[in-house]
Amino acid sequence: MQISVNFQAIAYLVSAVLFVLALKGLTHPASARRGNYLGMAGMAIAIGATLFGSEVQSYGFILAGVVGGAVIGSILAMRIKMTDMPQLVAALHSFVGMAAVLVAIGTFINKREAELLNGVLMGELSAGIIIGAITFSGSVIAFGKLQGIISGKPVHFMGQHAVNAAIAIATIALGVHFALTESMTSLALMTLLAFILGFTLIIPIGGADMPVIVSMLNSYSGWAAAATGFTLQNHLLIIVGALVGFSGAILSYIMCRAMNRSIWNVVFGGFGSESGDAPSAVGEAAEKGVKAAAIEDAVYWMEDANKVIIVPGYGMAVAQAQHAMKELMEQLEARDVPVKFAIHPVAGRMPGHMNVLLAEADIPYDNVLEMDEINPEFSTADVVLVVGANDVVNPAAKDDTSSPIYGMPILEAGKAKNVFVVKRSALKGGGH
Amino acid sequence: MPDTLVALYVFVLSCFIGYYVVWGVTPSLHTPLVALTNAISGIVIVGALLVTGLESVSTTAEIIGFFAVLLASINVFGGFLVTNRMLAMFRKDKK
Numbered sequence: 001m002q003i004s005v006n007f008q009a010i011a012y013l014v015s016a017v018l019f020v021l022a023l024k025g026l027t028h029p030a031s032a033r034r035g036n037y038l039g040m041a042g043m044a045i046a047i048g049a050t051l052f053g054s055e056v057q058s059y060g061f062i063l064a065g066v067v068g069g070a071v072i073g074s075i076l077a078m079r080i081k082m083t084d085m086p087q088l089v090a091a092l093h094s095f096v097g098m099a100a101v102l103v104a105i106g107t108f109i110n111k112r113e114a115e116l117l118n119g120v121l122m123g124e125l126s127a128g129i130i131i132g133a134i135t136f137s138g139s140v141i142a143f144g145k146l147q148g149i150i151s152g153k154p155v156h157f158m159g160q161h162a163v164n165a166a167i168a169i170a171t172i173a174l175g176v177h178f179a180l181t182e183s184m185t186s187l188a189l190m191t192l193l194a195f196i197l198g199f200t201l202i203i204p205i206g207g208a209d210m211p212v213i214v215s216m217l218n219s220y221s222g223w224a225a226a227a228t229g230f231t232l233q234n235h236l237l238i239i240v241g242a243l244v245g246f247s248g249a250i251l252s253y254i255m256c257r258a259m260n261r262s263i264w265n266v267v268f269g270g271f272g273s274e275s276g277d278a279p280s281a282v283g284e285a286a287e288k289g290v291k292a293a294a295i296e297d298a299v300y301w302m303e304d305a306n307k308v309i310i311v312p313g314y315g316m317a318v319a320q321a322q323h324a325m326k327e328l329m330e331q332l333e334a335r336d337v338p339v340k341f342a343i344h345p346v347a348g349r350m351p352g353h354m355n356v357l358l359a360e361a362d363i364p365y366d367n368v369l370e371m372d373e374i375n376p377e378f379s380t381a382d383v384v385l386v387v388g389a390n391d392v393v394n395p396a397a398k399d400d401t402s403s404p405i406y407g408m409p410i411l412e413a414g415k416a417k418n419v420f421v422v423k424r425s426a427l428k429g430g431g432h
Numbered sequence: 433m434p435d436t437l438v439a440l441y442v443f444v445l446s447c448f449i450g451y452y453v454v455w456g457v458t459p460s461l462h463t464p465l466v467a468l469t470n471a472i473s474g475i476v477i478v479g480a481l482l483v484t485g486l487e488s489v490s491t492t493a494e495i496i497g498f499f500a501v502l503l504a505s506i507n508v509f510g511g512f513l514v515t516n517r518m519l520a521m522f523r524k525d526k527k
Binding site for chain 2: 019020022023024026027028029030032033035036039040042043046047050051055056057058059061062064065066068069070072073074076077078080082085088089092093095096098099100102103105106107109110113114120124214215218221222224225226228229230231232233234235236237238239240241242243244245246247248250251254343345350351352353355356359360362364365366367368370
């Protein structure tokens with residue numbers, strides 16, 4: 001069976017519409033699963049329309065690749081722990097980047113043999129390879145940092161910005177040279193430099209900025225797909241690439257805004273090493289009369305509270321304490337104490353990470369509120385329990401101009417009558 | 433209008449669609465959003481199929497294409513399935 005070019009174009013259009021509807025489905029948790037199914041349908045139509053089109057004639061390698069990918073992908077998706085979601089996402093971003101590089105090189109070889117190369121196409125190929133390569137090596141670094149294979153702290157080296165700028169200029173110059181001359185040496189050097197650039201761009205970012213990196217690479221993977229679309233003159237790839245690229249860009253912006261920092265500051269500033277300011281905050285708090293609370297005290301206060309708000313952070317994820325949170329919630333609700341969860345936008349290691357962990361522990365999403373929704377409620381709550389999320393409630397962000405996180409919007413836990421802070425080391429005791 | 437310009441039109445207008453649709457996504461679903469966009473950026477599989485399936489494809493291009501298909505396919509299957517797994521966990525309060 002073979003379908004005509006026009007029929008294929010219509011199928012691609014249907015597929016693009018389904019992808020837009022898939023994203024639209026994520027407007028609310030109730031419609032989200034349907035959205036995901038629409039996305040799957042869109043992908044199935046796109047792949048089907050390509051396979052049955054006139055351009056695809058040999059199927060052996062394709063079948064092997066698709067089946068191999070299906071097996072590996074399904075195993076990854078089923079086995080991954082929810083706490084490790086950022087790592088999986090980083091790994092998948094790197095695959096998109098690498099696939100884009102391979103498609104561009106493969107297209108170059110095919111078009112050269114068919115003698116269909118021209119300047120515009122060569123320029124587009126260069127762009128595709130550069131963006132794809134940066135996405136790949138950047139995501140590999142992000143994966144390494146998240147997995148703890150390489151240090152999560154920002155790494156700085158002398159003349160960082162100058163080196164990055166020099167590599168970027170050299171990469172583009174080689175791309176132009178390749179487009180004009182079809183020189184294989186330029187192609188190879190350009191690809192190599194783009195891989196190095198992905199490495200040097202991401203290695204200085206780390207620590208608290210991980211959610212921004214994950215979002216940024218999400219965006220890059222979209223632009224890589226769009227660049228591939230330009231080289232192949234395939235509008236479906238261009239549409240999808242733009243959707244994904246903008247999605248990642250918006251998430252990066254939301255993350256940066258939640259830390260009161262500009263994207264440039266995150267990308268080039270290499271801040272993110274927050275280990276220094278936590279002790280000072282604790283020291284300051286000690287002067288204000290903080291006492292080490294016994295578990296019995298916490299239980300006593302919570303049992304009689306009119307309302308308890310729990311603020312989870314990355315510490316909860318590390319300790320796998322989301323299930324203990326669920327138990328605590330049930331115990332309190334059994335005593336008619338309402339419990340709500342307050343999520344700061346940058347809590348966890350990727351956007352929305354806390355919400356997924358709480359959902360995994362079977363905590364209903366209507367009890368989980370975002371910063372703007374919950375902030376007015378803190379002043380009316382008897383007890384706030386902060387679980388491994390000290391920085392997002394640190395009042396120093398509000399009034400201490402010398403604090404590195406000054407200006408960052410915070411959860412106003414300080415307005416509640418009692419605040420219990422559970423640090424990672426004490427977490428087991430705090431959950432019960 | 434040259435093809436590349438048509439492509440540019442499509443690209444720019446799609447950026448606007450992406451902008452408005454993604455702002456509508458609820459913050460509680462940002463992780464599934466990243467996973468879903470991961471899955472749909474596996475659309476580069478279309479490019480990989482076109483490279484690999486060409487009638488007159490050389491062995492080099494075919495092998496390069498195979499790896500592209502494999503990687504993109506991991507994205508498609510891994511991305512959609514993990515998104516589905518996450519979304520299945522989100523539930524409303526019973527009360």
